[in-house]
Amino acid sequence: MGSKQIMNETDMKNSLKRITSEILECNQNNLSALALIGVKTRGEYLAKRISHLLKKWEKLDLPVGSVDITLYRDDFREVVELPVAQATEIMFPVRGKHIILIDDVLFTGRTVRAAIDVIIDFGRPKTIQLAVLVDIGNREFPICPNYVGKSIQVEKSSFVEVKLKEIDGEDKVILFTPEGK
Amino acid sequence: MNLSIKHLLGLEGVSRKDILLVLDTARSFRQILERPVKKVPTLRGVTIANLFFEPSTRTRISFELAEKRLSADVVNFSADASSLKKGETLIDTARNIEAMKVDMVVMRHAYPGAAQFLSRYVSSVMVNAGDGAHEHPTQALLDFYTIREHFDRFRDLRVVIVGDIKHSRVARSDIWGLKTLGASVAVCGPSTLLPRYIDTFGVDHFTDVEKALKGANVVNVLRLQLERQTSGYIPSLREYREYFGIKKHHLSLLDKNHIIMHPGPINRGIEITPEVADCEDSVILQQVTNGVAVRMAVLYLLSQNLRTATEE
Numbered sequence: 003m004g005s006k007q008i009m010n011e012t013d014m015k016n017s018l019k020r021i022t023s024e025i026l027e028c029n030q031n032n033l034s035a036l037a038l039i040g041v042k043t044r045g046e047y048l049a050k051r052i053s054h055l056l057k058k059w060e061k062l063d064l065p066v067g068s069v070d071i072t073l074y075r076d077d078f079r080e081v082v083e084l085p086v087a088q089a090t091e092i093m094f095p096v097r098g099k100h101i102i103l104i105d106d107v108l109f110t111g112r113t114v115r116a117a118i119d120v121i122i123d124f125g126r127p128k129t130i131q132l133a134v135l136v137d138i139g140n141r142e143f144p145i146c147p148n149y150v151g152k153s154i155q156v157e158k159s160s161f162v163e164v165k166l167k168e169i170d171g172e173d174k175v176i177l178f179t180p181e182g183k
Numbered sequence: 184m185n186l187s188i189k190h191l192l193g194l195e196g197v198s199r200k201d202i203l204l205v206l207d208t209a210r211s212f213r214q215i216l217e218r219p220v221k222k223v224p225t226l227r228g229v230t231i232a233n234l235f236f237e238p239s240t241r242t243r244i245s246f247e248l249a250e251k252r253l254s255a256d257v258v259n260f261s262a263d264a265s266s267l268k269k270g271e272t273l274i275d276t277a278r279n280i281e282a283m284k285v286d287m288v289v290m291r292h293a294y295p296g297a298a299q300f301l302s303r304y305v306s307s308v309m310v311n312a313g314d315g316a317h318e319h320p321t322q323a324l325l326d327f328y329t330i331r332e333h334f335d336r337f338r339d340l341r342v343v344i345v346g347d348i349k350h351s352r353v354a355r356s357d358i359w360g361l362k363t364l365g366a367s368v369a370v371c372g373p374s375t376l377l378p379r380y381i382d383t384f385g386v387d388h389f390t391d392v393e394k395a396l397k398g399a400n401v402v403n404v405l406r407l408q409l410e411r412q413t414s415g416y417i418p419s420l421r422e423y424r425e426y427f428g429i430k431k432h433h434l435s436l437l438d439k440n441h442i443i444m445h446p447g448p449i450n451r452g453i454e455i456t457p458e459v460a461d462c463e464d465s466v467i468l469q470q471v472t473n474g475v476a477v478r479m480a481v482l483y484l485l486s487q488n489l490r491t492a493t494e495e
Contacts, residue, residue: 073215073223
């Protein structure tokens with residue numbers, strides 16, 4: 003397995019800033035009904051960072067939630083080690099909100115499908131928009147992100163690891179590719 | 184994380200790690216019960232049969248709700264409407280139900296060990312929902328969940344179980360599990376209603392309620408089955424209430440930090456007075472709510488065994 007760093011701390015900071023300003027630009031008329039929801043675990047921290055930027059720039063204090071998709075996985079019966087179900091925390095009414103769904107990596111689109119299902123079980127949002135730090139293509143579902151930090155096309159057998167200060171002590175994104183490719 | 188057991192037949196011999204995994208998982212399910220849509224798609228396509236060979240309202244509804252909230256398909260079977268009356272044996276009944284491609288079986292039966300016995304003959308995952316006077320593991324797990332919700336620990340807690348210990352499957356499951364978790368357990372009841380070999384359980388035992396309750400954190404009051412009086416275990420219900428009923432003045436004997444539990448259904452004014460059952464330290468209805476979450480966790484964790492079962 004070969005590995006290559008594709009984002010460092012500065013890249014990540016800039017990407018999040020750009021995503022945040024794009025969210026603001028596209029939601030000029032929805033600011034009062036905007037809410038952020040991160041997909042556990044790393045998406046949750048990215049959601050917190052974006053909410054922090056919005057607070058700093060626009061003095062917007064948005065509701066922030068998180069979803070755990072374990073119980074909504076479509077490969078639940080195929081995995082060997084049972085994933086530990088964590089809590090979904092959406093402590094605000096979802097109905098009528100413009101939800102920004104945030105995850106670290108967008109790959110097959112299956113996680114996003116599950117996350118959308120979780121959110122809909124809490125009520126009917128006005129819109130759900132998707133923000134991801136890295137998009138590595140290879141979609142298996144018809145899902146398209148609204149806000150992307152970095153987009154690269156990789157082999158299906160490759161994968162990306164996002165490291166965040168809050169959990170891993172550093173900010174970086176590494177791409178792993180199988181040998182010989 | 185997977186459970187190390189394939190079936191949930193009882194808590195005797197179940198590891199601390201497994202019990203804590205169920206309680207941790209139940210926490211996520213507990214929070215689903217507060218949502219507008221109280222349902223997750225996890226067990227879609229899994230069929231669960233509830234075989235209740237003994238009457239039950241609460242446990243059956245609780246299991247059924249847990250199964251439906253996990254999106255499983257559910258079939259119910261109760262003794263009065265069953266082919267048992269036509270002379271079919273337990274194994275045949277279970278094999279027939281299994282032949283209809285059921286994945287999991289939840290069973291209540293009057294004979295101790297019935298679930299364990301069946302688990303040897305059918306390939307479905309078995310959950311014991313009460314077998315005679317033997318065990319009632321999901322009731323005990325929901326008791327532990329409720330205790331943990333209030334104290335956030337088991338060590339150094341004093342749990343007193345009051346009532347008919349001899350015939351109580353809840354008491355047995357509670358004792359095994361609580362000892363594994365490190366709580367200190369005592370039982371109290373008329374000497375006719377204490378098991379003969381109570382010493383082998385390794386718990387304190389009392390026939391004097393006031394002595395038993397001193398400094399307790401958790402009082403689990405068991406239901407007194409009214410037919411015990413006619414079978415000669417107690418002289419009269421009035422005498423039982425007098426000596427073993429939990430009354431308001433008992434609360435002052437307990438540790439400052441205490442809760443009152445009851446597995447239900449309550450005989451108000453016999454084993455517990457209404458003032459105690461409805462007091463603010465009573466968690467009886469919380470137990471019922473937690474029961475659904477705990478049963479969801481058990482079914483979710485055991486469903487992992489289905490995959491391996493199909494592969495074999």
